[in-house]
Each structure stands twice: as C-alpha cells, then as structure tokens.
Amino acid sequence: MEIIRTISWMKETVRQARAENHVGGFIPTMGALHEGHLSLIRRARVDCSRVYASIFLNPAQFGPNEDLSKYPRTFERDVEQLTDAGVDVLFAPEANEIYPQGFHTYVNVEGLSERLEGRSRPGHFRGVSTVVLKLFEIVQPQFAYFGRKDAQQVRILQQMAIDLNLNVEIVVCPIVREGDGLALSSRNTYLNSEERRAASVLQHALDEARRELNAGTRDALQLQTAIGKVLSKETLARVDYVEIVDAESFQPVSSIGARPVYALLAVFIGKTRLIDNLFIAPAAGQNVPVSSL
Ligand code: PAJ
Numbered sequence: 001m002e003i004i005r006t007i008s009w010m011k012e013t014v015r016q017a018r019a020e021n022h023v024g025g026f027i028p029t030m031g032a033l034h035e036g037h038l039s040l041i042r043r044a045r046v047d048c049s050r051v052y053a054s055i056f057l058n059p060a061q062f063g064p065n066e067d068l069s070k071y072p073r074t075f076e077r078d079v080e081q082l083t084d085a086g087v088d089v090l091f092a093p094e095a096n097e098i099y100p101q102g103f104h105t106y107v108n109v110e111g112l113s114e115r116l117e118g119r120s121r122p123g124h125f126r127g128v129s130t131v132v133l134k135l136f137e138i139v140q141p142q143f144a145y146f147g148r149k150d151a152q153q154v155r156i157l158q159q160m161a162i163d164l165n166l167n168v169e170i171v172v173c174p175i176v177r178e179g180d181g182l183a184l185s186s187r188n189t190y191l192n193s194e195e196r197r198a199a200s201v202l203q204h205a206l207d208e209a210r211r212e213l214n215a216g217t218r219d220a221l222q223l224q225t226a227i228g229k230v231l232s233k234e235t236l237a238r239v240d241y242v243e244i245v246d247a248e249s250f251q252p253v254s255s256i257g258a259r260p261v262y263a264l265l266a267v268f269i270g271k272t273r274l275i276d277n278l279f280i281a282p283a284a285g286q287n288v289p290v291s292s293l
Contacts, residue, residue, distance in 0.1 A: 001083045003090045007098075007138050010091050014052075014140050022050040026141035026168075028132060031055040032072035032186035033081050036176040040145040041085040043173055052139050053082050054091040056098060060106075061127030072189050091139065098134060106130045109156045109163070112250055116264060117152050117275070120240055128153055129160050136168055144168050149175045149183050151262050151277045152250060175276075177203070183276045190272040198236035199269045202276040205230040205242075209263045209278055218256045220244035223263060231267060240266035240273065247279065258282055 004010045017024060025048030027040045033055075044051045055078055062068035075092070082090055106126050112118075113125035136144065146154040158170050176184050181203025182196075191199055205227045212226050227242045246253050247260035263278040 001079070001087050001090055003079065003092055005093055005097065007093065010089075010093075010138050013089060014138070017050045018140065023048045023143070024050045024052060024139065024141040025143040025145060026135070026139045027051070027053045027087075027145045028135050029053060029055055030057045030071065030186065031078050032074050032189070033078045034176075034184045034186065036147055036149065036184040038081060038085050039176045040147060040173050041082065041087055043171065044143065044145050045086050047143055047171075048141075050089070051087050052089050052091060052141060053087045054093075054135055054139070056091075056093055056131065056135070057095075058098075058127055058131045059095055060099065060130055061124050063121055063123060066121070067187070067190075070190075072186055091135075098131065107133050107160060107164075109159050112152070112156045112159055115250060116241060116243065116245070117266070120266060120273075125153070125156050129156060132157055133160065133164070133166075136166060141168055143171055145171045145173055147175060148172050148279060149185070149276070151247075151264065151279070155247070155250060181207070183274075185274065187272055187274065191269060195236055195270045195272065198234050199272075199274060201231055201234035201237050201269075202265055202267055202274060205265060206263065206276060206278045213256070213280065220253050220255055220261075223256070227263060227265065231265075236269055238268040240268060247281075256280060256282070 004013060025044030027044055029037050041051060041053060057071055059068055107129040108126045109129050118125050146157065154172050161168055161170055178184060180200040182199050208226050208230045209223055212223055217223055223244055224242050228239065231237050231239050243264050244253055245251060245262050245264060247262050253261055260281040265277065266273060266275045
C-alpha cells in the first residue's frame with residue numbers, strides 16, 4: 001500500500017489510475033480503525049479496481065469542547081489493517097495540507113445539517129461536508145463508501161453530491177456491531193468496563209423498537225416512548241435525543257407508513273456520547289412490515 005501525504009502527489013496518482021481506466025472506490029476515515037471501517041473497504045474491494053482510503057482527523061468537524069485532542073490515534077496499526085484489507089493507496093495528509101493559511105471556503109448542506117447531530121454539535125456537518133468535498137475533489141472516486149451508523153452524515157453527503165453535481169456514487173453500508181450489539185465506534189475506547197457494559201443499552205432500546213414494530217406499532221410517539229423507557233433503566237445512560245424521522249428529510253414523523261424512516265439515538269454513557277439507529281424500510285408492496293439493517 002502506498003501512503004501519500006500531499007494533495008499534488010495524490011492527484012497525480014489518481015490521474016494515472018484513471019488514465020488506465022481503473023474504477024476508483026474511496027473510504028474516508030478519521031483513523032482509529034475497526035471492523036466497521038474495514039467492512040467499507042471490503043465492499044469497495046468487490047466493486048472497484050482501485051481502493052483509496054484516507055485518514056484525516058478533521059479539526060473542522062470538532063467543536064471547541066469536543067474530543068479532537070484525545071481522539072484515539074493508532075496510525076501504525078491502521079496502516080497494517082488497511083494493507084491487509086487490500087487498500088491500494090492511503091491518503092494521510094497533515095491538517096495544514098487540507099487547511100492551509102488563508103483557507104476560507106466551507107460547504108453547508110442547509111436544512112439537513114441543523115437538527116439532531118447538528119444541534120448537539122454546532123458546525124459539525126459544515127466541517128464534514130467541507131472536508132468530504134475536498135477529499136472527493138482530490139481522489140475523484142467513482143464510488144465512495146459510508147456507514148449507516150452515521151445516518152445523518154451520509155444523508156447530508158448524498159444531498160451535497162446531488163446539489164453540486166458530483167460524479168460520485170455514494171454507497172451506504174450496514175452497521176457493524178460487537179457481539180452484544182454495540183455499534184463499533186472509535187469512541188468506544190473511551191468507555192471503562194462498567195460503561196462498556198452499560199453501552200449495550202442502545203442496542204437493547206433499538207431491539208425494543210424492533211419488537212414494537214413487529215407487534216404492529218406504527219405510532220412514532222409510542223415507539224419513541226418505548227425506546228426512552230429502555231434507556232431510562234440504565235443509570236449510566238443520559239439521553240441526548242431519541243427521534244423517529246423520515247429517512248430523506250430527517251424531520252420527525254408522527255407515524256410509520258410507506259416511507260423509510262430512522263429511529264435515531266444519541267446517548268451519553270458517562271462522558272462518552274454514542275449514536276446508533278434502526279433503519280426501518282417497509283418492504284416493497286406491503287403496508288406495514290418492517291425490514292431493517
Ligand atoms: P469515521 O468516524 O472514522 O468513520 C469513517 C466511516 O466509517 C464513516 O462512513 C462511518 O459511518 C463508518 N463507520 C463507523 N463505524 C461504523 C460501524 N460500526 N459500521 C459501519 N460503518 C461504520 O465519519 C467519519 O469518520 C468522518 O466524519 C469523515 C466522513 C471521515 C469525514 O471526516
């Protein structure tokens with residue numbers, strides 16, 4: 001695997017690959033890699049003849065009181081994992097390569113970026129959209145792979161690709177979980193052993209939502225209440241939000257009908273903020289049934 005630090009060399013490498021008619025797939029990450037990230041790479045490896053990954057801990061998407069300084073950095077291990085997973089090129093620039101002195105341009109996907117994660121983390125999605133647009137420009141992939149774990153993020157990036165006529169297809173991949181159902185996240189390393197045990201409450205809450213849906217519940221408030229009830233039983237958990245939203249607009253819905261929706265959770269376990277979701281896609285041609293990833 002080649003490791004590239006500069007934009008100019010990355011662009012040159014991509015230009016050569018495109019001249020050779022390679023199909024490029026791209027997986028942007030912030031490092032501290034786990035099976036969730038690797039699942040995206042494996043998917044790209046199936047679809048594409050060139051797989052590009054990036055590791056860039058993007059300061060623009062962290063608020064002043066967030067965890068940028070303590071975010072886990074495991075570069076050497078990440079490189080080993082990416083090599084084993086068959087990545088061709090890793091783009092790992094320094095912050096001043098992406099945001100040089102005098103940088104002034106930001107992308108904001110209005111309407112989708114202000115609620116939920118955007119409300120709890122002001123400016124977060126502006127930082128995400130900006131860096132992902134820059135990375136797309138540099139890597140010029142035909143396909144880019146994102147996890148459904150960050151459901152609002154991938155929806156915003158899809159909208160950005162539509163609005164700015166980007167030549168990239170955004171592929172949404174399933175959430176990878178631990179044995180007890182906890183969604184893999186680089187931030188899980190912040191949890192001590194008691195918090196780690198408590199964190200499984202997110203999955204239990206989503207399991208309860210799934211049970212309610214299978215029992216025929218279609219009222220969003222009832223679903224939200226059932227989720228909240230499970231979360232409230234865990235003393236180490238403090239809910240930031242629980243919402244049932246339309247999967248396209250990310251606006252709250254009052255009932256679950258024919259359109260796909262998400263049950264979205266953000267929960268503090270101690271000081272660590274975790275997110276998770278249940279994608280509820282009513283099966284084609286039927287009114288009520290629920291399938292989920
Ligand atoms: P990061 O948190 O490193 O995640 C990189 C990609 O891995 C994202 O698409 C995320 O949704 C996916 N991912 C994380 N945990 C996952 C899991 N358990 N299962 C499946 N996929 C998972 O998301 C970011 O970085 C940044 O915001 C980024 C897009 C790189 C822009 O800086």
